[in-house]
Amino acid sequence: MGFATFTTVMDRKPSWKYFLNQARYLIRFCKEHKIDFVWSHLQEANIIAVLSQQFMKAKVVTFRHHAESAFYAEYGQQFGMQRNKNEARFDKIINRLAKKIVVPSSGVWYGMEKYEGCDMRKVKLLPYIYDFTTYQQPDPEKVKLLKDNNPCQLRLIMVSRMVPTKQHMPVFQLVKKLVAEGLSIKMIVMDDGPLKPELETFIRENKLTAVIDMVGFRNDFINFMAAADLLIHPSLTEASNNVVKELALLEKGVAVCKDVGDFNDYIRDGQNGFMIDRGNLVSSLEGIIRTAYAGKERLEAMGKELKKDVLDKFSNAEKNRKRFIDLIEN
Numbered sequence: 001m002g003f004a005t006f007t008t009v010m011d012r013k014p015s016w017k018y019f020l021n022q023a024r025y026l027i028r029f030c031k032e033h034k035i036d037f038v039w040s041h042l043q044e045a046n047i048i049a050v051l052s053q054q055f056m057k058a059k060v061v062t063f064r065h066h067a068e069s070a071f072y073a074e075y076g077q078q079f080g081m082q083r084n085k086n087e088a089r090f091d092k093i094i095n096r097l098a099k100k101i102v103v104p105s106s107g108v109w110y111g112m113e114k115y116e117g118c119d120m121r122k123v124k125l126l127p128y129i130y131d132f133t134t135y136q137q138p139d140p141e142k143v144k145l146l147k148d149n150n151p152c153q154l155r156l157i158m159v160s161r162m163v164p165t166k167q168h169m170p171v172f173q174l175v176k177k178l179v180a181e182g183l184s185i186k187m188i189v190m191d192d193g194p195l196k197p198e199l200e201t202f203i204r205e206n207k208l209t210a211v212i213d214m215v216g217f218r219n220d221f222i223n224f225m226a227a228a229d230l231l232i233h234p235s236l237t238e239a240s241n242n243v244v245k246e247l248a249l250l251e252k253g254v255a256v257c258k259d260v261g262d263f264n265d266y267i268r269d270g271q272n273g274f275m276i277d278r279g280n281l282v283s284s285l286e287g288i289i290r291t292a293y294a295g296k297e298r299l300e301a302m303g304k305e306l307k308k309d310v311l312d313k314f315s316n317a318e319k320n321r322k323r324f325i326d327l328i329e330n
Contacts, residue, residue, distance in 0.1 A: 027052045027055045035056075037059050038052075040061070041063045041065065043064075046063075051097075060100075065239050067108040067239045067261065068087070070107070071165065073111075079165065095119075103126075104126065105261050127240070127323075128314060129316050130316065135222075136221075138225070142220070154184065154292060156175070156188070156229070156231075160235055162192060162195040164195065169198075170234070186212070190218060190224060191216070199214070226250050229292065231244065231256075234257055237261075252299075252303045253274070254274065255275075255289075256276060258277060266310065266313050272306040
């Protein structure tokens with residue numbers, strides 16, 4: 001595309017020396033190349049940038065792409081998980097030294113404000129921009145084949161890493177209950193992760209192999225998404241989720257957790273998607289699935305509405321690009 005790109009590789013041990021050497025390199029680089037702005041992404045680059053900013057003319061904007069602090073504060077004990085102390089320490093340093101921080105969602109904002117004590121006057125929320133014109137398109141014949149081979153009244157899909165925070169097991173248990181009642185439901189489960197053996201054992205022991213299809217990681221994921229009716233995504237921690245936006249382009253129904261990631265920023269419960277009550281997961285999700293089962297035409301209408309909202313808020317449109325241009329002009 002005509003952009004000049006550079007890289008530098010340094011010994012990472014000891015770590016304090018690594019970061020100081022990278023900071024020196026950045027200071028020298030910005031001076032030699034007459035850099036006006038530094039946009040740093042991810043925690044390590046942000047540390048290097050804020051350590052350098054006092055020694056260069058370039059203005060630094062740090063971009064944060066993670067939202068762990070709220071999850072560990074609210075659910076860490078429940079899941080027996082504790083945040084890495086170095087990561088938490090890095091966040092404190094960046095929050096203290098950075099002059100401007102860009103976050104992609106209200107979920108990240110919430111964690112920084114409530115649990116990190118960050119000065120929110122220097123934080124700016126800018127949703128991600130996607131070039132949706134480059135996204136895969138489903139193959140109609142393969143989608144039809146997937147549906148014909150697995151006929152049912154309602155086809156659910158989960159697309160997320162198989163880790164505790166994505167909550168596969170409670171969903172599987174709920175599907176088992178609904179199928180036992182006679183509901184014609186099937187579920188596609190995509191991706192992989194450390195909990196996969198445990199989930200496969202549950203499926204096998206409960207005779208659900210014809211109901212829950214663990215397809216793993218697939219390059220043709222778009223066909224499976226297009227074959228589904230409703231995305232089930234009870235994840236408890238996100239910064240900004242891509243899968244929901246991909247389902248939106250296909251005009252599919254989605255069910256996501258309230259107050260997680262960027263879902264509050266564009267999902268309107270009952271209008272363009274369903275909000276799961278994360279404090280009452282099973283009961284809330286059961287109501288959503290029963291509602292979807294009783295009226296798939298409503299799902300289709302919600303999917304169309306969701307697509308419009310996603311394109312409006314996240315597409316590569318001039319009004320959305322201007323949000324980032326304003327970082328330079330203001």
